[in-house]
Amino acid sequence: MESTTHQEKPAGDHVLETPLWVTVLRGLQLLLSVIILGLCADLMHDAYLPEEGFSLAISLFTWIGVAYIVLTEKVPSLRQAYNIIAVIVVDGVLMILWLAAFASMAARRAKYVYDVTVTNCSDDGSLFDSKTCSRKRAMDLVERSNVILFKSGLAMTAAIAGLGALVWLLFIACFVWTLIMFLRGRKEGRFAMGSTTPATPNNNYQMENKVAESTPMSPQTYPSQTQPLPPPVAFQDAQGQYQQPPVQHQQPVGYPPQDQPYQQTQ
Template sequence: MQSPNAPEHPAHIVRIPHFLFIMRLVQIFLSVVILALMAFAITQLTNVFGTFGYNIFCCIYNFIGVGYLLVSVARAPRIWNCWAALVIDIFGVIFWISAWGSLAGWAALGNIAYDSSALDLCRHYSKTDQRKCNGRKGAWQASAATAGLGAIVWVLFVVHLIVYSIHLHRHRTAPETKHLPSSGRALTEEEKGAEMNVVSPQGVYSA
Protein backbone atom coordinates (compact mmCIF):
# COMPACT_ATOMS: atom_id res chain seq x y z
CA MET A 1 0.00 0.00 0.00
CA GLN A 2 1.35 3.42 -0.91
CA SER A 3 2.01 5.85 1.92
CA PRO A 4 -0.09 9.06 1.90
CA ASN A 5 3.15 11.08 1.89
CA ALA A 6 4.74 9.06 -0.93
CA PRO A 7 5.25 10.93 -4.20
CA GLU A 8 2.62 10.28 -6.85
CA HIS A 9 3.71 7.97 -9.64
CA PRO A 10 3.85 10.02 -12.89
CA ALA A 11 1.07 8.89 -15.20
CA HIS A 12 3.29 8.76 -18.30
CA ILE A 13 5.84 6.39 -16.74
CA VAL A 14 5.12 2.71 -17.34
CA ARG A 15 4.82 0.69 -14.16
CA ILE A 16 7.14 -2.33 -14.43
CA PRO A 17 8.20 -5.08 -12.00
CA HIS A 18 11.03 -4.17 -9.63
CA PHE A 19 13.25 -6.96 -10.90
CA LEU A 20 13.64 -5.08 -14.19
CA PHE A 21 15.31 -2.26 -12.27
CA ILE A 22 17.74 -4.81 -10.81
CA MET A 23 18.45 -6.05 -14.33
CA ARG A 24 19.33 -2.52 -15.42
CA LEU A 25 21.85 -2.22 -12.59
CA VAL A 26 23.36 -5.58 -13.56
CA GLN A 27 23.72 -4.35 -17.15
CA ILE A 28 25.63 -1.28 -15.97
CA PHE A 29 27.89 -3.38 -13.74
CA LEU A 30 28.65 -5.89 -16.49
CA SER A 31 29.39 -3.04 -18.89
CA VAL A 32 32.05 -1.74 -16.49
CA VAL A 33 33.63 -5.21 -16.28
CA ILE A 34 33.52 -5.66 -20.07
CA LEU A 35 35.07 -2.24 -20.59
CA ALA A 36 37.95 -3.13 -18.27
CA LEU A 37 38.54 -6.48 -20.00
CA MET A 38 38.51 -4.90 -23.45
CA ALA A 39 40.93 -2.19 -22.34
CA PHE A 40 43.33 -4.88 -21.14
CA ALA A 41 42.98 -6.92 -24.34
CA ILE A 42 43.63 -3.91 -26.56
CA THR A 43 46.89 -3.17 -24.75
CA GLN A 44 48.11 -6.71 -25.46
CA LEU A 45 46.91 -7.29 -29.02
CA THR A 46 47.16 -5.40 -32.31
CA ASN A 47 44.89 -5.17 -35.37
CA VAL A 48 41.82 -6.23 -33.39
CA PHE A 49 40.39 -2.84 -32.43
CA GLY A 50 37.44 -3.23 -34.81
CA THR A 51 35.79 -6.01 -32.82
CA PHE A 52 37.06 -4.86 -29.45
CA GLY A 53 36.17 -1.25 -30.20
CA TYR A 54 32.63 -2.26 -31.08
CA ASN A 55 32.25 -3.91 -27.67
CA ILE A 56 33.52 -0.71 -26.05
CA PHE A 57 30.92 1.22 -28.07
CA CYS A 58 28.20 -1.11 -26.74
CA CYS A 59 29.34 -0.43 -23.18
CA ILE A 60 29.17 3.31 -23.79
CA TYR A 61 25.69 2.79 -25.29
CA ASN A 62 24.65 1.11 -22.03
CA PHE A 63 26.06 3.93 -19.92
CA ILE A 64 24.14 6.53 -21.93
CA GLY A 65 20.92 4.66 -22.75
CA VAL A 66 20.36 2.66 -19.58
CA GLY A 67 21.77 5.50 -17.50
CA TYR A 68 19.20 7.87 -19.01
CA LEU A 69 16.36 5.51 -18.12
CA LEU A 70 17.53 5.04 -14.53
CA VAL A 71 18.22 8.71 -13.87
CA SER A 72 15.06 9.98 -15.56
CA VAL A 73 12.80 7.70 -13.52
CA ALA A 74 14.54 8.47 -10.24
CA ARG A 75 15.40 12.16 -10.62
CA ALA A 76 13.86 13.71 -13.73
CA PRO A 77 10.59 11.98 -14.65
CA ARG A 78 9.59 14.75 -17.06
CA ILE A 79 12.32 13.72 -19.53
CA TRP A 80 11.30 10.05 -19.44
CA ASN A 81 9.62 8.76 -22.60
CA CYS A 82 8.00 5.35 -22.99
CA TRP A 83 8.94 5.04 -26.67
CA ALA A 84 12.54 6.02 -25.99
CA ALA A 85 12.73 3.23 -23.43
CA LEU A 86 11.41 0.77 -26.02
CA VAL A 87 13.88 1.91 -28.69
CA ILE A 88 16.81 1.65 -26.25
CA ASP A 89 15.90 -1.98 -25.57
CA ILE A 90 15.48 -2.81 -29.26
CA PHE A 91 18.85 -1.36 -30.22
CA GLY A 92 20.41 -2.97 -27.17
CA VAL A 93 19.29 -6.40 -28.39
CA ILE A 94 20.71 -5.73 -31.86
CA PHE A 95 23.99 -4.21 -30.69
CA TRP A 96 24.84 -6.82 -28.09
CA ILE A 97 24.07 -9.93 -30.15
CA SER A 98 26.48 -8.55 -32.75
CA ALA A 99 29.06 -7.67 -30.08
CA TRP A 100 29.31 -10.94 -28.22
CA GLY A 101 28.81 -13.04 -31.35
CA SER A 102 31.70 -11.46 -33.25
CA LEU A 103 33.95 -11.43 -30.20
CA ALA A 104 33.26 -15.10 -29.48
CA GLY A 105 34.52 -15.99 -32.96
CA TRP A 106 37.72 -14.00 -32.50
CA ALA A 107 38.29 -15.41 -29.02
CA ALA A 108 37.87 -18.97 -30.26
CA LEU A 109 40.55 -18.50 -32.92
CA GLY A 110 42.92 -16.81 -30.51
CA ASN A 111 42.55 -19.41 -27.80
CA ILE A 112 43.09 -22.23 -30.31
CA ALA A 113 46.32 -20.60 -31.46
CA TYR A 114 47.70 -19.95 -27.99
CA ASP A 115 46.29 -22.84 -25.94
CA SER A 116 46.28 -25.78 -28.32
CA SER A 117 49.07 -28.25 -27.63
CA ALA A 118 49.70 -28.53 -31.37
CA LEU A 119 49.70 -24.76 -32.02
CA ASP A 120 51.11 -23.39 -28.79
CA LEU A 121 52.71 -20.24 -30.16
CA CYS A 122 54.36 -19.34 -26.88
CA ARG A 123 56.73 -22.31 -27.01
CA HIS A 124 58.33 -20.82 -30.14
CA TYR A 125 59.26 -17.60 -28.36
CA SER A 126 62.51 -16.99 -26.55
CA LYS A 127 62.45 -16.66 -22.79
CA THR A 128 62.67 -12.89 -23.04
CA ASP A 129 59.42 -12.83 -25.05
CA GLN A 130 57.50 -15.23 -22.83
CA ARG A 131 55.89 -12.42 -20.85
CA LYS A 132 54.62 -10.75 -24.03
CA CYS A 133 53.28 -14.04 -25.33
CA ASN A 134 51.57 -14.84 -22.03
CA GLY A 135 50.05 -11.36 -22.09
CA ARG A 136 48.54 -12.08 -25.50
CA LYS A 137 47.24 -15.41 -24.28
CA GLY A 138 45.63 -13.64 -21.33
CA ALA A 139 44.10 -11.09 -23.69
CA TRP A 140 42.40 -13.82 -25.71
CA GLN A 141 41.15 -15.45 -22.52
CA ALA A 142 39.79 -12.07 -21.43
CA SER A 143 38.08 -11.79 -24.81
CA ALA A 144 36.39 -15.14 -24.28
CA ALA A 145 35.20 -14.03 -20.85
CA THR A 146 33.94 -10.78 -22.36
CA ALA A 147 31.94 -12.68 -24.98
CA GLY A 148 30.27 -14.65 -22.20
CA LEU A 149 29.44 -11.53 -20.22
CA GLY A 150 28.19 -9.83 -23.38
CA ALA A 151 25.83 -12.75 -23.95
CA ILE A 152 24.43 -12.21 -20.46
CA VAL A 153 23.88 -8.52 -21.17
CA TRP A 154 22.10 -9.47 -24.42
CA VAL A 155 19.82 -11.92 -22.59
CA LEU A 156 18.97 -9.21 -20.06
CA PHE A 157 18.03 -6.86 -22.89
CA VAL A 158 15.83 -9.53 -24.49
CA VAL A 159 14.01 -10.30 -21.23
CA HIS A 160 13.60 -6.61 -20.43
CA LEU A 161 12.27 -5.89 -23.92
CA ILE A 162 9.65 -8.64 -23.70
CA VAL A 163 8.41 -7.76 -20.21
CA TYR A 164 8.50 -4.02 -20.83
CA SER A 165 6.60 -4.37 -24.13
CA ILE A 166 3.80 -6.21 -22.34
CA HIS A 167 3.51 -3.56 -19.63
CA LEU A 168 3.80 -0.76 -22.19
CA HIS A 169 0.82 -2.16 -24.11
CA ARG A 170 -1.21 -2.38 -20.90
CA HIS A 171 -0.20 1.15 -19.97
CA ARG A 172 -1.16 2.70 -23.32
CA THR A 173 -4.52 0.90 -23.46
CA ALA A 174 -5.54 1.59 -19.85
CA PRO A 175 -8.48 4.01 -19.48
CA GLU A 176 -6.59 6.26 -17.04
CA THR A 177 -3.82 6.93 -19.58
CA LYS A 178 -5.98 7.65 -22.64
CA HIS A 179 -5.44 11.39 -22.16
CA LEU A 180 -1.64 11.14 -22.39
CA PRO A 181 0.16 12.40 -25.52
CA SER A 182 0.80 9.72 -28.14
CA SER A 183 4.46 10.77 -28.20
CA GLY A 184 4.93 9.18 -24.78
CA ARG A 185 6.06 12.39 -23.07
CA ALA A 186 4.75 13.89 -19.85
CA LEU A 187 1.90 16.39 -19.84
CA THR A 188 2.90 20.05 -19.80
CA GLU A 189 1.60 22.35 -17.08
CA GLU A 190 -0.80 23.93 -19.58
CA GLU A 191 -2.15 20.53 -20.57
CA LYS A 192 -2.57 19.55 -16.93
CA GLY A 193 -4.46 22.77 -16.27
CA ALA A 194 -6.72 22.25 -19.27
CA GLU A 195 -7.47 18.71 -18.15
CA MET A 196 -8.42 19.83 -14.64
CA ASN A 197 -10.76 22.49 -16.06
CA VAL A 198 -12.75 19.97 -18.08
CA VAL A 199 -16.09 19.36 -16.38
CA SER A 200 -17.35 15.81 -16.55
CA PRO A 201 -21.00 15.04 -17.50
CA GLN A 202 -21.58 13.62 -14.02
CA GLY A 203 -20.46 16.93 -12.51
CA VAL A 204 -22.85 18.90 -14.73
CA TYR A 205 -25.96 16.88 -14.11
CA SER A 206 -25.44 15.76 -10.54
CA ALA A 207 -27.99 16.97 -8.04
Protein backbone atom coordinates in the same frame (compact mmCIF):
# COMPACT_ATOMS: atom_id res chain seq x y z
CA MET B 1 -26.92 23.73 -20.96
CA GLU B 2 -24.33 21.36 -19.48
CA SER B 3 -20.67 22.26 -20.03
CA THR B 4 -17.98 19.61 -20.58
CA THR B 5 -15.07 19.54 -18.13
CA HIS B 6 -11.49 18.59 -19.05
CA GLN B 7 -9.81 16.19 -16.64
CA GLU B 8 -6.06 16.54 -16.38
CA LYS B 9 -3.89 13.42 -16.11
CA PRO B 10 -1.64 12.89 -13.13
CA ALA B 11 1.89 14.24 -13.38
CA GLY B 12 3.47 10.76 -13.46
CA ASP B 13 0.93 9.03 -15.67
CA HIS B 14 3.37 8.86 -18.60
CA VAL B 15 6.05 7.13 -16.48
CA LEU B 16 6.14 3.33 -16.35
CA GLU B 17 6.81 2.31 -12.76
CA THR B 18 9.16 -0.68 -12.87
CA PRO B 19 9.24 -3.36 -10.14
CA LEU B 20 12.29 -4.13 -8.05
CA TRP B 21 13.51 -7.04 -10.17
CA VAL B 22 13.71 -4.84 -13.27
CA THR B 23 15.78 -2.29 -11.34
CA VAL B 24 18.10 -5.13 -10.27
CA LEU B 25 18.50 -6.15 -13.90
CA ARG B 26 19.44 -2.58 -14.78
CA GLY B 27 22.11 -2.65 -12.10
CA LEU B 28 23.50 -5.91 -13.44
CA GLN B 29 23.65 -4.44 -16.93
CA LEU B 30 25.80 -1.58 -15.63
CA LEU B 31 28.02 -3.87 -13.55
CA LEU B 32 28.72 -6.34 -16.35
CA SER B 33 29.35 -3.56 -18.84
CA VAL B 34 31.97 -2.10 -16.46
CA ILE B 35 33.71 -5.50 -16.23
CA ILE B 36 33.64 -5.91 -20.02
CA LEU B 37 35.06 -2.42 -20.48
CA GLY B 38 37.94 -3.21 -18.13
CA LEU B 39 38.76 -6.48 -19.91
CA CYS B 40 38.63 -4.80 -23.31
CA ALA B 41 40.89 -1.97 -22.13
CA ASP B 42 43.44 -4.45 -20.77
CA LEU B 43 43.51 -6.40 -24.02
CA MET B 44 43.66 -3.29 -26.19
CA HIS B 45 46.70 -2.04 -24.26
CA ASP B 46 48.72 -5.08 -25.33
CA ALA B 47 47.16 -5.94 -28.70
CA TYR B 48 44.32 -4.05 -30.35
CA LEU B 49 41.51 -5.93 -32.11
CA PRO B 50 38.47 -4.31 -33.79
CA GLU B 51 36.11 -6.59 -31.85
CA GLU B 52 37.58 -5.34 -28.58
CA GLY B 53 37.06 -1.71 -29.56
CA PHE B 54 33.47 -2.45 -30.57
CA SER B 55 32.70 -4.13 -27.25
CA LEU B 56 34.24 -1.23 -25.35
CA ALA B 57 32.10 1.30 -27.25
CA ILE B 58 28.92 -0.71 -26.58
CA SER B 59 29.78 -0.70 -22.87
CA LEU B 60 29.92 3.11 -22.90
CA PHE B 61 26.60 3.31 -24.78
CA THR B 62 25.11 1.00 -22.14
CA TRP B 63 26.06 3.42 -19.36
CA ILE B 64 24.34 6.30 -21.17
CA GLY B 65 21.19 4.33 -22.04
CA VAL B 66 20.67 2.73 -18.64
CA ALA B 67 21.39 6.03 -16.86
CA TYR B 68 18.67 7.74 -18.92
CA ILE B 69 16.10 5.01 -18.26
CA VAL B 70 16.71 4.78 -14.51
CA LEU B 71 17.21 8.47 -13.68
CA THR B 72 14.22 9.79 -15.64
CA GLU B 73 12.00 7.25 -13.89
CA LYS B 74 13.31 7.45 -10.33
CA VAL B 75 14.19 11.18 -10.02
CA PRO B 76 11.01 13.34 -9.88
CA SER B 77 12.73 16.44 -11.29
CA LEU B 78 13.79 14.50 -14.42
CA ARG B 79 10.46 12.84 -15.19
CA GLN B 80 9.61 15.44 -17.81
CA ALA B 81 12.37 13.89 -19.97
CA TYR B 82 10.92 10.37 -19.62
CA ASN B 83 9.43 8.83 -22.75
CA ILE B 84 8.21 5.25 -22.89
CA ILE B 85 8.94 5.02 -26.62
CA ALA B 86 12.52 6.16 -26.02
CA VAL B 87 12.94 3.49 -23.33
CA ILE B 88 11.75 0.77 -25.70
CA VAL B 89 14.04 2.03 -28.48
CA VAL B 90 17.08 2.18 -26.16
CA ASP B 91 16.48 -1.38 -24.93
CA GLY B 92 15.96 -2.66 -28.48
CA VAL B 93 19.05 -0.96 -29.92
CA LEU B 94 21.32 -2.11 -27.07
CA MET B 95 19.92 -5.61 -27.35
CA ILE B 96 20.95 -5.76 -31.02
CA LEU B 97 24.37 -4.19 -30.37
CA TRP B 98 25.24 -6.62 -27.58
CA LEU B 99 24.25 -9.52 -29.82
CA ALA B 100 26.73 -8.28 -32.42
CA ALA B 101 29.41 -7.58 -29.79
CA PHE B 102 29.48 -10.98 -28.07
CA ALA B 103 29.05 -12.87 -31.36
CA SER B 104 32.05 -11.08 -32.91
CA MET B 105 34.21 -11.76 -29.84
CA ALA B 106 33.22 -15.44 -29.85
CA ALA B 107 34.07 -15.68 -33.55
CA ARG B 108 37.48 -14.06 -32.91
CA ARG B 109 38.23 -16.46 -30.05
CA ALA B 110 37.34 -19.46 -32.22
CA LYS B 111 40.09 -18.55 -34.72
CA TYR B 112 42.92 -19.19 -32.25
CA VAL B 113 43.38 -22.99 -32.42
CA TYR B 114 47.17 -23.42 -32.76
CA ASP B 115 49.93 -23.03 -30.24
CA VAL B 116 52.52 -20.45 -31.22
CA THR B 117 55.99 -19.93 -29.69
CA VAL B 118 57.03 -16.29 -29.45
CA THR B 119 60.26 -14.62 -28.45
CA ASN B 120 61.69 -11.16 -28.00
CA CYS B 121 58.50 -9.48 -26.68
CA SER B 122 58.86 -5.75 -26.00
CA ASP B 123 56.57 -2.99 -24.74
CA ASP B 124 56.95 0.45 -26.30
CA GLY B 125 54.76 2.17 -23.67
CA SER B 126 51.90 3.08 -26.02
CA LEU B 127 48.32 3.33 -24.77
CA PHE B 128 47.05 0.78 -27.30
CA ASP B 129 48.79 -2.09 -29.08
CA SER B 130 52.01 -1.61 -27.15
CA LYS B 131 53.49 -5.15 -27.24
CA THR B 132 55.50 -6.56 -30.13
CA CYS B 133 56.68 -10.20 -30.30
CA SER B 134 58.45 -12.45 -32.79
CA ARG B 135 57.12 -15.91 -33.61
CA LYS B 136 58.86 -19.02 -34.88
CA ARG B 137 55.99 -21.16 -36.25
CA ALA B 138 55.37 -21.27 -39.98
CA MET B 139 52.77 -18.90 -41.41
CA ASP B 140 50.67 -21.71 -42.86
CA LEU B 141 50.03 -23.21 -39.41
CA VAL B 142 48.95 -20.10 -37.49
CA GLU B 143 45.95 -17.86 -37.66
CA ARG B 144 46.41 -15.33 -40.44
CA SER B 145 46.58 -12.30 -38.18
CA ASN B 146 49.25 -9.97 -36.92
CA VAL B 147 47.84 -10.28 -33.37
CA ILE B 148 48.89 -13.20 -31.17
CA LEU B 149 47.03 -13.81 -27.91
CA PHE B 150 48.59 -15.53 -24.92
CA LYS B 151 46.60 -17.83 -22.65
CA SER B 152 45.51 -14.89 -20.51
CA GLY B 153 44.39 -13.00 -23.61
CA LEU B 154 42.40 -15.97 -24.86
CA ALA B 155 40.74 -16.32 -21.45
CA MET B 156 39.79 -12.63 -21.38
CA THR B 157 38.43 -12.85 -24.94
CA ALA B 158 36.23 -15.78 -23.96
CA ALA B 159 35.10 -13.93 -20.82
CA ILE B 160 34.09 -10.86 -22.84
CA ALA B 161 32.04 -13.04 -25.18
CA GLY B 162 30.33 -14.86 -22.30
CA LEU B 163 29.57 -11.73 -20.28
CA GLY B 164 28.35 -9.98 -23.42
CA ALA B 165 25.89 -12.81 -24.02
CA LEU B 166 24.62 -12.43 -20.44
CA VAL B 167 24.11 -8.68 -20.90
CA TRP B 168 22.25 -9.43 -24.13
CA LEU B 169 19.85 -11.74 -22.24
CA LEU B 170 19.28 -9.06 -19.60
CA PHE B 171 18.33 -6.52 -22.25
CA ILE B 172 15.96 -9.03 -23.84
CA ALA B 173 14.14 -9.45 -20.51
CA CYS B 174 13.84 -5.68 -19.96
CA PHE B 175 12.77 -5.04 -23.56
CA VAL B 176 10.02 -7.69 -23.51
CA TRP B 177 8.66 -6.59 -20.13
CA THR B 178 8.62 -2.89 -21.11
CA LEU B 179 6.91 -3.63 -24.43
CA ILE B 180 4.20 -5.75 -22.76
CA MET B 181 3.53 -3.07 -20.13
CA PHE B 182 3.39 -0.40 -22.82
CA LEU B 183 0.79 -2.30 -24.87
CA ARG B 184 -1.25 -3.03 -21.75
CA GLY B 185 -1.12 0.61 -20.71
CA ARG B 186 -2.28 1.71 -24.15
CA LYS B 187 -5.41 -0.40 -23.74
CA GLU B 188 -6.04 1.32 -20.40
CA GLY B 189 -5.73 4.79 -21.94
CA ARG B 190 -2.18 5.58 -20.81
CA PHE B 191 0.88 6.61 -22.83
CA ALA B 192 -1.08 8.73 -25.32
CA MET B 193 0.94 9.44 -28.47
CA GLY B 194 -0.68 12.88 -29.12
CA SER B 195 -1.95 15.68 -26.90
CA THR B 196 -5.71 16.09 -26.52
CA THR B 197 -7.16 19.59 -26.84
CA PRO B 198 -9.87 20.46 -24.27
CA ALA B 199 -13.23 21.70 -25.44
CA THR B 200 -13.40 25.50 -25.83
CA PRO B 201 -16.14 27.44 -24.03
CA ASN B 202 -17.20 29.09 -27.33
CA ASN B 203 -19.05 25.92 -28.33
CA ASN B 204 -21.83 26.47 -25.80
CA TYR B 205 -22.17 30.12 -26.85
CA GLN B 206 -22.54 29.18 -30.50
CA MET B 207 -25.14 26.52 -29.69
CA GLU B 208 -27.18 29.03 -27.68
CA ASN B 209 -27.13 31.47 -30.61
CA LYS B 210 -28.36 28.76 -32.97
CA VAL B 211 -31.18 27.85 -30.61
CA ALA B 212 -32.15 31.52 -30.26
CA GLU B 213 -32.17 32.04 -34.06
CA SER B 214 -34.44 29.05 -34.64
CA THR B 215 -37.12 30.38 -32.19
CA PRO B 216 -39.70 32.68 -33.92
CA MET B 217 -40.36 36.08 -32.37
CA SER B 218 -43.70 36.71 -30.77
CA PRO B 219 -45.82 39.68 -31.88
CA GLN B 220 -44.94 41.53 -28.66
CA THR B 221 -41.29 41.60 -29.65
CA TYR B 222 -41.89 43.62 -32.82
CA PRO B 223 -41.14 47.33 -32.48
CA SER B 224 -44.15 49.60 -32.05
CA GLN B 225 -42.87 52.51 -34.12
CA THR B 226 -45.09 53.68 -36.95
CA GLN B 227 -44.24 55.42 -40.19
CA PRO B 228 -46.19 58.52 -41.25
CA LEU B 229 -48.49 58.20 -44.29
CA PRO B 230 -48.90 60.88 -46.95
CA PRO B 231 -51.92 63.17 -46.54
CA PRO B 232 -55.06 62.10 -48.39
CA VAL B 233 -55.81 63.83 -51.67
CA ALA B 234 -59.38 64.79 -52.59
CA PHE B 235 -60.69 63.64 -55.96
CA GLN B 236 -63.67 64.62 -58.09
CA ASP B 237 -66.44 62.22 -58.98
CA ALA B 238 -68.60 62.13 -62.11
CA GLN B 239 -71.09 64.75 -60.78
CA GLY B 240 -68.26 67.20 -60.16
CA GLN B 241 -68.30 66.86 -56.40
CA TYR B 242 -65.12 66.42 -54.43
CA GLN B 243 -64.92 63.32 -52.33
CA GLN B 244 -62.61 62.87 -49.34
CA PRO B 245 -60.85 59.47 -49.42
CA PRO B 246 -61.28 57.23 -46.40
CA VAL B 247 -58.71 57.55 -43.66
CA GLN B 248 -56.17 54.76 -43.69
CA HIS B 249 -54.99 53.51 -40.37
CA GLN B 250 -51.25 53.33 -39.86
CA GLN B 251 -49.81 49.90 -39.30
CA PRO B 252 -46.87 49.32 -36.95
CA VAL B 253 -43.63 48.44 -38.61
CA GLY B 254 -43.07 44.73 -38.74
CA TYR B 255 -46.77 43.68 -38.68
CA PRO B 256 -48.19 42.10 -41.80
CA PRO B 257 -50.66 44.39 -43.58
CA GLN B 258 -54.29 43.84 -42.63
CA ASP B 259 -56.94 43.33 -45.24
CA GLN B 260 -58.68 46.62 -46.05
CA PRO B 261 -62.39 46.52 -46.92
CA TYR B 262 -63.19 47.57 -50.45
CA GLN B 263 -65.08 50.88 -50.58
CA GLN B 264 -67.15 51.72 -53.59
CA THR B 265 -67.43 55.38 -54.48
CA GLN B 266 -70.76 56.87 -55.39
